[in-house]
Amino acid sequence: MRTYEPSSIERKWQSIWEKRGVFKVSTDPTKPKYYVLEMFPYPSGKIHMGHVRNYTLGDIVARVKRMKGYNVLHPMGWDAFGLPAENAALKHGVHPAKWTHSNIEHMKAQLKKLGFSYDWEREFATCDPEYYRFEQRFFIELYERGLAYKKQSLVNWCESCQTVLANEQVEEGKCWRCGEVVTTKEMEGWFLRITQYAEELLEDLNKLAGFWPEKVLVMQRNWIGKSEGAEIEFFIPDLGKTLTVFTTRPDTLFGVTYLALSPEHPLAVEIAHQKGFENRLLDFREKVRRERKNIEEGLAEKEGFFLDTHAIHPLTKEAIPLYTANFVLMEYGTGAIMCVPAHDQRDFEFARKYGLPIKVVIQPQEEPLSPETMESAYEGPGLMVNSGEFTGLSNEDGKKGVTEKLSSLGLGRKKITYRLRDWGVSRQRYWGCPIPMIYCETCGVVPEKLENLPVRLPLDAQIDPRGRSPLPELREFVDTTCPKCGGRGRRETDTFDTFVESSWYFARFTCPHSPEPLNKEDVSYWLPVDQYIGGIEHAILHLLYARFFTKALRDLGYLDLDEPFKRLLTQGMVIKETYRCPRHGWIYPEEVSDDGSCLRDNCGEKVVIGKPEKMSKSKCNVVDPDVMIEKYGADTVRLFIAFAAPPEKDLEWSDHGIEGAHRFLRRVYNLVEEYADTLANLEYREEDLTGLSDSARKLRRKLHQMIKKVHQDFEERMHFNTGIARIMEFLNYLQDSLKEMDLGEEKNLRLLKEVFEKLILCLSPVCPHICEELWERIGKKTLVAEESFPDWIEELTKEEVINLVVQINGKVRDQVEVPSGIGKEEAWEIVSGLPKIQKYLDNKTIKNVVFVQDRLINIVVT
């Protein structure tokens, strides 16, 4: 008898799949399609457990759908531009291109070892000119439509990465990639007008409800940050100019006691110039910028100063003082606000600090407010007071009333504001897609001609030791001719944010070799992605950009859909417990002795076992997929990962757990192997399986119940952990059952053949290699990968007898085996005769009997 040797089995089947091109697909409108996509990786060097989990989940989905008869697109590629390649170049002196390609090669080999069913013929890397040429083309077309533009702006700057960051890439004031504190800087850069799609991006989230995690939808909604209110104009006589503010509370207009401008506001600058306190304003602005970082820690106090200027209230015509204040953001609304201390907490704090008046204009029902005694602003609803003609209205009616009044006077209007900003895509980096624009002294900014695309990233650049992009110094790249006038031109040397590449790769996977950017037939057949799987860390950035790009490409005529990803699964992290030594910090598990002391440098300190955390080198809790594959095989790794937790939850790596998974596969292997030769030449038909003994019939019933449950868990609910549990449960039952079954009877052998066949098929999406092997061992000539998922016979899943639970007043008091399907009367007949139950019925009055067929009978007594 053979023993289970994963490594040889896995190599064997991987090469057979490859040779036969099992996972190759093509557009075929006669077949139902299914597109499953996992977020493609950055080629950082090697695969980690997070990837393994992501891709295992995707592969199970792909294999299940294939077995269910779908034409399945399951591609893989590389998000290959990005900063780490440049960092590696600096550190090891390898060119980013070389580093990237060798990483790809290594990681691809790792993925192949895991037996993922990708159509590798569709593979591409985003650093291929054949990929990014189309990206450049899209950009030019967006530019021509006014959806891409260049502007000077205050940008987030990471000194360590030497580049600009998008708002989304700043996390708690730090660079999302390297953790360096982000500063601000005035800079020119290219922007994509994502704000033009703000409303649609928000609105279409409703289409995704139920298919995307609620959490992601909420995060995107917050990010887009729609708020409805009004723009109101305040005339400044000293300047002869109008200050426009945005407010969501026009109903509080009569409570305005001051106006506040961001220190960056152009009118603040103008006033400062006129009144001669420019330096004071500049100092203040600098201070505020520095303190932005403190704001996260909640340390910054409200601060500002009087601008020695007044504006005219649009309705009361009162003179309202102008302040500049640190809590007013230039980037939001109009950069200036009207301040109503009585009804806004921030305005309240500022007013108290500087002794500004507080005027109540909204009175709540309960307790009247008075400015003297208020300890905080009242932001709730109420009736309007001190508000001229609006006094007495509810504040909700007031919002409308005041806005309409202002509108009629031409001093305001209804306004919707979004928090979402345009997407800055310029990066001062080398290893990225060149932005295909040319600066000409006579023509200005001119896009490269489409026929000249791609603008190739020069690969012979010398990496600058200071970490700066070498492109601006590269004459043969920079010097060019103007596409318009043929005169001297200078190329843009910024490259795209790498999120541009990942914003449309899913579409290119449908036609990776097409000479057109996107082939109509392919994209309309395959898109949208039916199931997208990836980490929650992309909840905003990548997913919002990709949604935007989809809509933009639709409007350019390349796509015919609104949303790219029909269903989204955000899988949890792979975590593992950590060990900490008081002297050495994080240490490896093997540096902990049995009695829990630190072994590093014979230190002996008591080791603290930390809670499980995301695997990371610095915490010494990583598990290398290669080591696990080597030790247990890919099937075991896949099985454990799919079994240990539901997909969306964090998965705690357990050395014992993976042993358990491996033990299970060995049991499957040994069991099938034991009977393989006997069964190899045996076939069965449905009519062979009639007239079975009780125990054989029961086994067959368990089999069909298992198939049904696995189908539901794998295909409908995507709860792989419980599906696998059902397979394990079945194996346990099968082994018990075999002890009693007479295998001298041919009927039973034929049944066993059915059992093995279907068991193997059910397990195959999770553990494809061992299943192919066993399939072959029981005499099959086909490939499991090309088989259908087994059907179950509903009739066979029905129990013949069931355990009827007998409750008295809702408490379980007994159970009795009865034929399934019996009615209430029959059940009562049986149950009322049970001695245990009679005991409970003595001297009691039966008030009610509740009967749930095949489940329970509940006798209510008093």
Place this chain on the structure above:
RNA sequence: GCGGGAGUGGCGGAAUGGUAGACGCUCCGGACUUAGGAUCCGGUGGGGAUAUCCCCGUGGGGGUUCAAGUCCCCCCUCCCGCACCA
């Protein structure tokens, strides 16, 4: 503060309003062994009676129901996201 999610054995986790704890891990006992950290068999929520049982139990408190981990209300804790957004 606002928003989202979650609290179930020693652990990971199961349970269309219908036997709470499937499946796996751990641990305990047994078998086979020169040996086992291999394999197989049995047990494993708590407490009590231990022949056959009983009581308690899904973060806490109320409620709806014949019946609640599941539905409703209040509270507590933890995780995640957002946070001077006017």
